[in-house]
Amino acid sequence: MPEYRAVRDRLGFLELCKTPDAAAEVTVTAARRLGVDAAIIFADILLVLEPMGVGLAYTDEGPRLGHPVRDGAGVDRLAEVPADALAYVAEAVGLARRALPSTVPLIGFAGAPFTLATYLIEGGPSADFLRTKRFLRDDAGAWDALMDRLVRVTADHLNAQIDAGAQAVQLFDSWVGTLSPTEYRARVLPHVRRLIGALRPDVPVIHFGTGTSGLLEAMRAAGGDVIGLDWRVDLDAAWARLDHAVAVQGNLDPTVLFASPAEIRRQVTDLLGRAAGRPGHVFNLGHGVLPGTPVDHVRRLVDDVHELSAVR
Amino acid sequence: MPEYRAVRDRLGFLELCKTPDAAAEVTVTAARRLGVDAAIIFADILLVLEPMGVGLAYTDEGPRLGHPVRDGAGVDRLAEVPADALAYVAEAVGLARRALPSTVPLIGFAGAPFTLATYLIEGGPSADFLRTKRFLRDDAGAWDALMDRLVRVTADHLNAQIDAGAQAVQLFDSWVGTLSPTEYRARVLPHVRRLIGALRPDVPVIHFGTGTSGLLEAMRAAGGDVIGLDWRVDLDAAWARLDHAVAVQGNLDPTVLFASPAEIRRQVTDLLGRAAGRPGHVFNLGHGVLPGTPVDHVRRLVDDVHELSAVR
Numbered sequence: 001m002p003e004y005r006a007v008r009d010r011l012g013f014l015e016l017c018k019t020p021d022a023a024a025e026v027t028v029t030a031a032r033r034l035g036v037d038a039a040i041i042f043a044d045i046l047l048v049l050e051p052m053g054v055g056l057a058y059t060d061e062g063p064r065l066g067h068p069v070r071d072g073a074g075v076d077r078l079a080e081v082p083a084d085a086l087a088y089v090a091e092a093v094g095l096a097r098r099a100l101p102s103t104v105p106l107i108g109f110a111g112a113p114f115t116l117a118t119y120l121i122e123g124g125p126s127a128d129f130l131r132t133k134r135f136l137r138d139d140a141g142a143w144d145a146l147m148d149r150l151v152r153v154t155a156d157h158l159n160a161q162i163d164a165g166a167q168a169v170q171l172f173d174s175w176v177g178t179l180s181p182t183e184y185r186a187r188v189l190p191h192v193r194r195l196i197g198a199l200r201p202d203v204p205v206i207h208f209g210t211g212t213s214g215l216l217e218a219m220r221a222a223g224g225d226v227i228g229l230d231w232r233v234d235l236d237a238a239w240a241r242l243d244h245a246v247a248v249q250g251n252l253d254p255t256v257l258f259a260s261p262a263e264i265r266r267q268v269t270d271l272l273g274r275a276a277g278r279p280g281h282v283f284n285l286g287h288g289v290l291p292g293t294p295v296d297h298v299r300r301l302v303d304d305v306h307e308l309s310a311v312r
Numbered sequence: 313m314p315e316y317r318a319v320r321d322r323l324g325f326l327e328l329c330k331t332p333d334a335a336a337e338v339t340v341t342a343a344r345r346l347g348v349d350a351a352i353i354f355a356d357i358l359l360v361l362e363p364m365g366v367g368l369a370y371t372d373e374g375p376r377l378g379h380p381v382r383d384g385a386g387v388d389r390l391a392e393v394p395a396d397a398l399a400y401v402a403e404a405v406g407l408a409r410r411a412l413p414s415t416v417p418l419i420g421f422a423g424a425p426f427t428l429a430t431y432l433i434e435g436g437p438s439a440d441f442l443r444t445k446r447f448l449r450d451d452a453g454a455w456d457a458l459m460d461r462l463v464r465v466t467a468d469h470l471n472a473q474i475d476a477g478a479q480a481v482q483l484f485d486s487w488v489g490t491l492s493p494t495e496y497r498a499r500v501l502p503h504v505r506r507l508i509g510a511l512r513p514d515v516p517v518i519h520f521g522t523g524t525s526g527l528l529e530a531m532r533a534a535g536g537d538v539i540g541l542d543w544r545v546d547l548d549a550a551w552a553r554l555d556h557a558v559a560v561q562g563n564l565d566p567t568v569l570f571a572s573p574a575e576i577r578r579q580v581t582d583l584l585g586r587a588a589g590r591p592g593h594v595f596n597l598g599h600g601v602l603p604g605t606p607v608d609h610v611r612r613l614v615d616d617v618h619e620l621s622a623v624r
Contacts, residue, residue, distance in 0.1 A: 128602060137575050177523075180543045180565050180598075182582055211489075214545030215527035231492045233526030253492050255445045262450050269617045270494055286492075292439060 001295050004031045011059045014050075017043055018059045018088045023309045024095035030198045031104055032271075033295070035302045038105045038168075041161070042098055043089050045111030045172050046119055048153050054120060057210070061124075070121035070131075072142030072241035078120075090164035091158070097165030105168060108161030110172035113150035113195065114188045114211075120146070129178045138285040157199035162200045169199065170206040171224065172289075177211020181218050187210035189222045206212040206249055210287050216241055232285030236274040252301075254285045257293045261300055269302045275309075281307065313431070315341045325370045329355055330400045332439060336407035336510075343606070345414055347368050347614045349481075350417045353473070354407055354473075356593040357399050357423030357484050358431055358466050361386070362388045366432060373436075382434035382443075384454030385558055391434075393465045402476035405551050409477030420473030424485035425462035425507065426500045432458070441490045448499045459497065459503040467510035474512045481511065481581035482518040483536065489523020493530050500533045500554075520560055522599050543598030548586040551593075559592035566597045566612075569605045577609075580616045 007016060007026055016022050023042040032040035046063050049055045054068025069075055089108075097106050111119075121132045136143040158169045178189060196205055207219055208228025219227055220242050229238050229250035239248050256267050275281035283305045289298065316338055319328060328334050335354045341428075344349035358375050362368045381387055403471075409418050434442045448455040470481045488500060508517055519531055520540025532539055532554050541550050541562035541568025551560050570580050587593035595617045601610065 012569045128567060130567050130570065130602065133565070134570050137568075177544060180563075181546045182579075183565075207335070211525075211544060214549075215521075232523060234490060234493045237526075239492075251492075251497075253445070255440060255442050258442065258446050269493075271564055279521045291440065304569075 001032065001033060003033065013044070014056075017047055020091035020095055022089050023089075024099060024136075026254075027092070027096040027106075028099045031100065033308075034298055036104075036214070038107055039087065039096065040107040040109060040170065041093050041166065043092065043110070045115065045174070046110050047086060047089065048081065048110065048150075048157055049120060052120075054078070063124060064118065065119060065123045069120045069146065069212045071135075072139055072145070073147045073162070074284035075142050075149070076188070078146075078149060081156075083156070086157050086160065090160040093161045093164040093166050106166055107170055108158060108164075108166030108170045108174060109170040110154045110161075110231045112159050112176065112209075113147045113154060113191050114176045114179070115172060115174045116150050117143075117146055118175050126175075129175065133179075133183075136183070137205055140187075144191075147188075151191050151195045151198070154193055159198075162203050163222055168253055169208060170208055170228070171196070173207070173209040173212075173219075175211075176209040176219075177213075177215065177230075179215070181214055182274040183216055184218050185221075185247065191217055192219075192222040205281075208249065213238070220229045221245055223268065226280075226282060228284070229286060234274060235271060235278070235281075239275075239278075244278065244280075247282060248291060249282040249286070251286040254287050254290050257285075257289070257297045257301065261297065264297060265304050265308075267302065268308055273304070277309075313342065317343065325356070326368075329359060332400050332403035332407055335400075335404035336411060337409075339404070339408040339418075340411045340551070343412065346610055347618075348412055348416075350419055351408065351412055352419040352421060352482065353401065353405050353478065355404065357403065357421070357427065357486070359398060360393065360422065360469055361394045361428060361432060364432075365374060366390070375434045375436060377431060379434045381458065383447075384451055384457070387454050387458045387461070390458075390461060391469075395468070398469050398472065401565075401611050402472040405473045405476040405478050406493060418466050418478055419480045419482055420470060420478030421471075421482040421484060422466045422470050422481045424488065424519075425459045425466060425484045426488045426491070426523075427484060428462050428466070428580060429455075429458055430487050430490075440486075445491075445495075448495070452499075454498065455499065456503075457555065458469065459500075460481065463507045464501050464509070466505050471510075474515050478515070480516040480518060482520055482540070483508070485519070485521040485524075485531075488521040489525075489527065489542075491527070492513075493526055496527055496530050497533075501530055504531075504534040518594075520561065525550070538592075540596070540604075541598060546586060547583060547593075548588070551587075551590075556592075561594035561596045563598040566602050566605070569597075569601070569609045569613065573609065574618055576609060576613055577616050577620075579611065580620055584617070585619050589621075 024142040026042040027039050057064050118129055118132045121135050132162040205225025206223040213233040226247040226249050231250055231251045231253035235251050339351050353554045369376050430441055433447050507623040516537040518538040519536025522542040525545040537560050538559040541560055543563045543565035547563050
């Protein structure tokens with residue numbers, strides 16, 4: 001969005017995250033311009049890692065950590081995160097909440113422990129997550145200690161966002177789909193369950209990952225009121241596998257927004273047909289909006305969803 | 313393997329593929345040294361693209377195409393593949409078949425049309441396959457023409473390998489997991505079904521992809537006697553979804569080979585427990601062996617599988 005580009009001309013990515021009025025402005029402008037039914041705070045899942053002293057930097061090739069964690073000693077060296085280290089996110093949440101119409105709920109978010117651990121261990125993005133997997137298999141004690149740290153800091157971070165006005169929170173386990181279901185259940189599920197259990201009650205939790213078509217039942221067991229689906233699974237089949245016992249969010253392929261308006265509408269119609277008017281479907285993309293996505297196509301998508309899902 | 317490195321010191325990757333006695337030697341040496349129950353011919357899925365005049369080169373960053381296909385005119389410009397253009401693969405199959413013990417079947421292979429199309433359109437590896445998806449949505453006619461070409465050349469290529477002595481063939485749809493099931497069924501399934509239908513009868517076809525946990529039923533509908541599973545799905549759950557009506561191949565995470573022998577054995581035990589002695593499970597990794605994998609761990613894996621799956 002041009003409005004966002006204009007803000008970024010003034011502020012670097014991390015600087016923007018750390019400037020509450022600018023982060024709130026970006027949040028509110030996006031929600032207003034796109035006409036969506038809920039807003040999500042402008043922030044980043046890696047912000048919780050910065051006060052740990054790992055040398056976080058956002059580069060043109062993505063985020064990089066100057067001092068990745070490579071073993072148990074590395075976990076012990078991680079700095080404790082001071083209680084107010086992420087106060088700027090909560091402040092942005094409060095500002096955005098006050099600026100948004102009361103009819104538009106505001107969603108807070110955080111990275112899930114596994115996905116945060118992949119960045120801490122790999123030092124950046126990875127194709128095969130080999131270091132992370134070796135770590136969790138070779139030193140289960142250090143892995144659990146790392147996950148404990150991440151659970152604590154993430155629970156505090158999400159609760160602070162809730163206290164500041166977030167009416168729902170989303171947990172992004174973006175890269176958890178790299179794990180086999182067996183290893184997910186053994187090494188990740190108990191930690192996510194503990195994290196979700198530590199959150200303020202009565203605030204809906206959206207539990208999201210990508211490449212999770214084989215993990216859905218295990219993710220449900222870990223908790224969350226809403227399971228986020230990427231586009232690699234049929235929404236109706238996935239929801240049935242979850243016994244329709246939780247809500248689902250998703251799951252349009254973000255690349256569809258580059259297609260013609262007619263094709264977008266066709267795919268929205270198919271997707272809503274799979275949701276079949278059942279209560280508890282949050283329409284969303286299956287992952288984030290890609291760079292270069294035409295803004296007017298997003299706006300049309302929102303209109304299509306409103307029109308095609310209106311109660312007749 | 314040091315034996316492979318020694319051959320590669322003499323020959324570039326493409327040169328090795330095109331030197332039948334060397335390709336056969338690499339095939340036979342790997343099977344003998346690892347003690348596996350079947351061999352797969354040394355070759356590459358992109359070899360069929362080279363005679364199409366797209367400027368295929370293997371670089372340190374992976375394969376690149378100098379002249380990718382960007383539209384219908386690009387499809388029309390693709391050169392017809394002469395009947396003998398890939399004779400060197402069939403020749404390697406014949407040599408390897410004669411050199412292998414009669415108890416070790418030889419598997420031929422090819423890339424599936426969708427995965428080949430991603431390379432043709434993207435010009436190399438891709439994170440989001442945006443160009444490919446735009447192509448198949450924006451110009452269905454050109455997409456079908458491209459798939460028709462690829463089905464024809466791939467069927468000929470696999471049949472030539474069968475005629476030369478391959479006793480089974482594997483179709484690698486490595487990147488098909490990037491598609492939603494709906495788009496897979498509409499844009500890919502009919503082409504794969506036609507391809508499999510054009511193969512010599514009575515030769516088992518292994519149909520493999522990665523990230524396909526949400527596509528398994530659709531892949532089964534496209535054909536194949538064996539569905540290859542990556543590690544992102546529980547083997548027992550996947551096989552049940554396939555009604556146990558086809559065989560399955562898989563599905564150990566290749567990164568497990570970097571773990572300790574005890575951990576490898578633990579995971580093999582878990583996997584064989586999920587197969588539960590049911591006939592029709594081909595033990596394999598869930599994707600290719602990663603660079604740097606300890607060869608002695610692969611050898612131990614083979615021993616573990618033999619020991620733990622022996623009929624008691």
